[in-house]
Amino acid sequence: MTKRTQAKYKIDRRMGENIWGRPKSPVNSREYAPGQHGQNRRGKLSDFGIQLRAKQKLKGYYGDITEKQFKRVYKDADRRKGDTGEILVGLLESRLDALVYRAKFVPTVFAARQFVNHGHVTVNGQKVNIPSYRVKAGDVVEIREKSRQIPMVLQGIDSNERDVPEYLALENNGTKVTFLRVPVLDEIPYPVQMEPNLIVEFYSR
Incomplete structure (x- = not known):
């Protein structure tokens, strides 16, 4: 199994969602985080935790994008006129x-x-x-x-x-x-719900 495949499955399990909608995702049979304590980690998230999770899910969806790259795309979206969340997903799809x-x-x-x-x-x-x-x-x-x-x-x-x-x-x-x-959020076929508005809140803290 390649590192990419391992990372792909790990992201799914960490999020607790099949973010690419693939039939072989381990989340289809195990909806909990990886590791021996994975089943005990599903506590209630804080507002910050919810925002962070939304960012990690969207960033993870696009593969090997680093935090630095993702933040650069966000800053580009934030500089433009209009809904920053919509612009963000449009830039990622571009x-x-x-x-x-x-x-x-x-x-x-x-x-x-x-x-x-x-x-x-x-x-x-x-x-x-x-x-x-x-x-x-x-x-x-x-x-x-x-x-x-x-x-x-x-x-x-x-x-x-x-x-x-x-x-x-x-x-x-x-x-x-x-x-x-360039698509808007409603046009992009994400298999799971993406919440770019929460990412805007995360970076605006």
Whole structure:
């Protein structure tokens, strides 16, 4: 089992929720935190604890984002006019690795980061290997031709676990996608409830 797989399952169990909606999540059978004392940790959370949990859940959902990276995205959202929570999730969905995951190029968000890092995708015809690259409305992301037969890609494209959201337009048998617009919270297909308003409260303390 890889470190990524272990981390993925650990996040699910720590949150007590199947945050990616995957059928193999251990939370489906064990809704408690990891470790020998996991079943005894479900006490009542303080307001701070609830806010922290909301932040950890959203940050964990996007894979290997560090606290520093996540806070940088939050600060960017906070500087913009409008609802900071809505802007935050829109910026996270605009990440290249998030788009690769949403388009079902690969099965998991962890695989999406690795896939981008290894140079398997192009943005508007140019190779981009930075997972945090911010995709703009109208940008076209495509799997490079030599990468389309990778087993992980075939598994992702054929998967029925997730649907491609309406703010993406798939073409070319699922190997090419256009980012139509930055989504709002209600459009993003999170399998569990995300509460970006609590994250705003967390960072505003």
